[in-house]
Amino acid sequence: MPPYDDWNNIDEEEDEELQDPSVYETKKDVILFCIDCSDSMLKPYDDPQYEDVQTCHLFTALEAAMQIQKKKIIVGPNDSVGILLFNTTRKSETSRSQGSEIKRNTFLFQPIGPLSAPKVQEVIQLLDAAREDPDELRKTFPPLTHGRVPMGDVFTSCNWVLRDGAPKTASKRVFLITDEDNPHPSTSSKQLITSARTTLIDLTQAGVTVEPFFISTEDKPFDVSKFYSSVLLPTNLEDEDELQQDSSILPESISISRIEDLLSQMRFHEVPKRALFSVPFELANGFKIGIKGYGLVTEQKKGSYKYFVDLGDRMEVATVKTTYVDEDRQAEVDKTKIVYGCDQGAGGTEEDEDGEEAAGGAGARLVKPGSRPFFTTEEIRSFRTLGLEPGIKLLGFKPRSELAFEDNIKHSQFIYPDEMSFSGSKRTFSALLRSMLKKDKIAIVLAMTRRNSTPIFCALLPQDENVDDSGWTEPAGFHLIPLPFADEIRSAPIQEGFRASDEMRDAARKWIDKMTVKNGTYPPDSYPNPALAYHNAQLEASAFREQYDPDSFEDLTEPKYESMHKRAGSFMKKWKDDLANDNSANLVVATTGSKRKADVSVDEAEIKSKYDSDQLSKLRVDQLKEFLKAKGQSVSGKKADLVQRVSEWFDAH
Incomplete structure (x- = not known):
């Protein structure tokens, strides 16, 4: 995956739609790991992977933070990461410029700063020492024995650390990791809840998102209703009055039943949610709300190659610059003075004395000097945008049944209200969504999501919030589906094939049910592209000057054949035997005609x-x-x- 800065480098000659730089206002990503260091997090237990080895929750949390840092060095070298520990008696030894005002019993282990190999190796060395001595983490970060740090002070410390170290235009997030569901069991807990909620609001108003990871075990289950459901801010589309009545809503929280799953859960939230566009949504003349659009499907690619200049003592990245040169004057041409014109054929031909075209000029057209039309960059842009400004305009509604499956020919985008652009956008967006869901309608809109894109007609498909058994939440919002033009759809030839008997279908259903994905969902983040993962693993080893063993690479997309045959082998064998004895499976439909060869004849x-x-x-x-x-x-x-x-x-x- 290329660095985030490279996403803005666009080849204008090949790109169909010039991109609006405002889309990528947050180029860098900043993550602050805020880890609980209380006595329960340091309680040793047997490591599930290694025999005769003791580990603890704090060790797993630091190891997950280290793995995220190692991955980000490859996929996001311009990002920044920091580690803050709370409920520890170790005092911070930072300068005034890096979180020196953090609260008592909180320790800034790693200030916010650019990723580097020495910074990650510092955590690796600490973890290696903790493997040899289980009491190493307790010695390094002594836990607080009496009481706990108020969560309001924790959020305040996070705010100060991010304020001092994070760039203003970066997307800032806090990964909160704890196993304590009631940090304030005292009688003054109500005041502490109010303080924690107030400081969290200050944190979010500074552009910071808090993503909690709650550790739950059999001995100590995590109950969010004791404290965090009253503190953490909900992000759904419910009205504020309803939220006050139901304070148990806690979206965007992860309850981890197995501490070993902490890293995999973090990878789901590792990539920040960057909006592809932020435009107004016009519901009627003069009535607009703000929305943001997000891409649900993105292809991850290898980073682009760079040119380096050998300066003897160091290697510097060469800056690639495209210039336009006038061949006659051999001088650089100002890009703003370049005009565009249409290609009008082979050009004019020379005329003979009688004014007739010379031989071989049949079909050519003469253009008088100065008569060829030329257009400026702004005029070319107006041809594409039809003079419209970015935005989405509501045209009308249709029944849900009018949207066919084959109408979705491109990746759809997901839109969500933007309260910062227009006050009341969230409430209006929610009312429209509820009404369309109740009436089973879709909306037809005219959308132009970027300043230099072409306006297209789209369908707005409403989606209600849905929580499944696995805890995965589908947010409420609209899918923006580009509708095809008439010449983009061709009718497929209808051919009737042979259908299997009921016995064959029942036999196939038995082994299909045994191999169905758990919970009926496919998490793409759990199965990385093997070619990309192999490439990144070698880069990671090179960055940390480690010897890479190709045999250690594990392809997570490779099917587990042994378990598959163990669970469904007998059913597959029976279905295969039935298929061999089925006469309809051996019939072959004869095809007529042959592929026509390209005409290469030339006079x-x-x-x-x-x-x-x-x-x-x-x-x-x-x-x-x-x-x-x-x-x-x-x-x-x-x-x-x-x-x-x-x-x-x-x-x-």
């Missing part, structure tokens, strides 16, 4: 005219080979060799 007179006008290079390779084969010449070599051979043949004849 010798046409090739002669290309030779006379020195345009042989415009012929295709297959046409050149066909001509040479007809003349008994060799057809081997590249296109330049073929052109040279044809030219030599005409010279000799």
Whole structure:
């Protein structure tokens, strides 16, 4: 995956739609790991992976933070990470410029700063020492024995650390890791709850998102209703009055039943939710609300190669710059002065004395000097945008049944209200969503999401909030589905095939049910692209100067054949035997017709005219080979060799 800065480098000649730089206002990502260091987090237990080894929750949390840092060095080298521990008696030894005002019994282990190999190796060395001595973490970060740090002070410390170390334009997040569901069991807990909620609001108003990871075990289950449901801010579309009545709503929280799953849960939240666009949504003339759009499907690619300059003592990245040069003056041309024109054929031809076109100029058109139309950059932009400004305009409503499956020909986007653009956007958006869900309607809109994109008609498909058994939540909002034009859809030929019998279907259903994905969902973050993961693993080893063992790489997408055959092997064998005895499975439908070969024939007179006008290079390779084969010449070599051979043949004849 390329660094975030590279996402803004656009080749304007190849990109269809020039991008609006305001989309990428938050180029960098900042994560502050806020980890509880209380006595329960340091309680030792047997490591599930290694025999005769003791570990603790704090060790697993630090190891997960280290793994996230190692991955971000490869996929986001411009990001920043910090680690803050609370409920410890160790005092901070930081300077005034890095979180020096953090509250008592909180310790800034790593200030917010750019990722680097020495910074990660510091955590690795601490974890290695903790593996050899289980009491190492307790010695390094002594837990608070009496009482606990108020969560309001924890959020305040996070705010100060991020304020001092994080860039203003970065997306800032706090990963809160704790196993204590009631940090304030005293009688003054109500005041502490109010203080924690107030400081959390201050934190969110500074642009910081808090993503909690609650550790729950059999001995100590985590109950969010004791404290955190009253503190953490909900992010659903309910009205504020309803939220006050029901204070148990706690979205965006992760309850971890197995501490070993902490890293996998963090990877779900590792990539920040960056909005692709932020535009107004016009519901009627003069009535607008603010919305943000998010992409649900994104392809992850390898980072682009860079050029380096060897300066002797160091290597510097070479800056790539594209310039336009006037061939006549051999001087750089100002990009703003470049105009665009349409290609009008082969150009004008010379005329003879009688004013008639010379031979070979049939079909060419003369253009008088100064009469060819040219357009400026702004005019070209207006052709594309039709003079519209970015935004979404509501045109009307249709029944839900009017949206067919084949209408979705491109990736849809998910829109959500933006209260910062227009006050009341969340309430209005929620009312529209509820009404459309109740009436089973979709909306037809005219959308232009970027300043240089083309306006398209889209369907708004409402989605209600849904929580499944696995705890995964589908947020409430609209799917923005681009609708196709008439010439983008072709009717598929309808062919009736042979259908399996009921016995065959029942036999197949038995082994399919045994191999169904757990909970009926496929988490893509749990199965990374093996080619990309292998590439990143080698880069990671190179960055930390480690010896990489290719045999240690595990392809998580490779099917687990042994468990599959153990669970469904007998059913698959029976279904395979039934399939072999089914006569309808052995029938083959005869097809008629054959694939038509491309027409490579070319007239010798046409090739002669290309030779006379020195345009042989415009012929295709297959046409050149066909001509040479007809003349008994060799057809081997590249296109330049073929052109040279044809030219030599005409010279000799």
